[in-house]
Amino acid sequence: MTSGAQPLAAVFGLAIPPRHPRLGALRAAADALAALPLTVSAALAPVGVRTEPMRYENGLFDSAKVELGVRIADDGIFPGLTLLHEVGHALDYLVFGQGQGYASLTRAGSDWQTWYAACLRSDSVRRIRNRLADPDFVQEASFAAYLLEPPELFARSFAQWVASRSPVAAIHADISQLAQSDLPQQWRPADFVTLDAALVTLCGAAGGVT
Known part of the structure; x- marks a missing residue:
């Protein structure tokens, strides 16, 4: 890890209830992310990953509401892949785009x-x-x-x-x-x-x- 950097996975820590039915799949995806040597600036504040009820989406990263973090549907399909997908959006916007737009x-x-x-x-x-x-x-x-x-x-x-x-x-x-x-x-x-x-x-x- 370079000086002044932190693992990308540290920015996207799981905040999932321990009995959540999608926890296993989400944890496996988070482990896959953590296994790669991806780092970002140490100044990047944690974003986090949480679940919530969603009517239509499987997951969501809203660049206008970064404070809500990466969100995964409670009963969505493909939860692990969705986590990686939404982290991709966050990486595109917050890291490559430096919070100014999607690179x-x-x-x-x-x-x-x-x-x-x-x-x-x-x-x-x-x-x-x-x-x-x-x-x-x-x-x-x-x-x-x-x-x-x-x-x-x-x-x-x-x-x-x-x-x-x-x-x-x-x-x-x-x-x-x-x-x-x-x-x-x-x-x-x-x-x-x-x-x-x-x-x-x-x-x-x-x-x-x-």
Whole structure:
């Protein structure tokens, strides 16, 4: 760990009731995050991860309400992957964007451009774009467009990047299921190779995010 830095996982400590039914899955995801050598500035205040009732979302990170932290739906599906996804949003905004905006939107620098190019070349994104271009595809067009937004691409790719280094079978099963959906929300392993390499550079896995 570099001087003046703290583990990323320390910023996202779990604040989950001990009998919560999703605690095991959330703890496994938090352990996967903690296993990576990701660090952030020591000045970054804790964000935390908590659960709450949600009507529609599986999870949420609201940049306008950072004080509420990363929130996971009490009865949401894919809780572990959702935790990593929402941490990805927080990382995008609070660390890369320095609390001023989502860095994935501006994509300043060659590392961001390399990551985005890898996204656009992936089969997963190509499938979504092809469906969106289909004039007969109307019912889920807004959802497809949402999946292509850079902050969503970053959150999903970051979640898969962390999960791919975890031994927890349930998280891998979730990724596999989502990668095979009609509108793929994750990537098949072979499709993720270039993205994985781009994220290693972007997130600075060897030396940490500083």
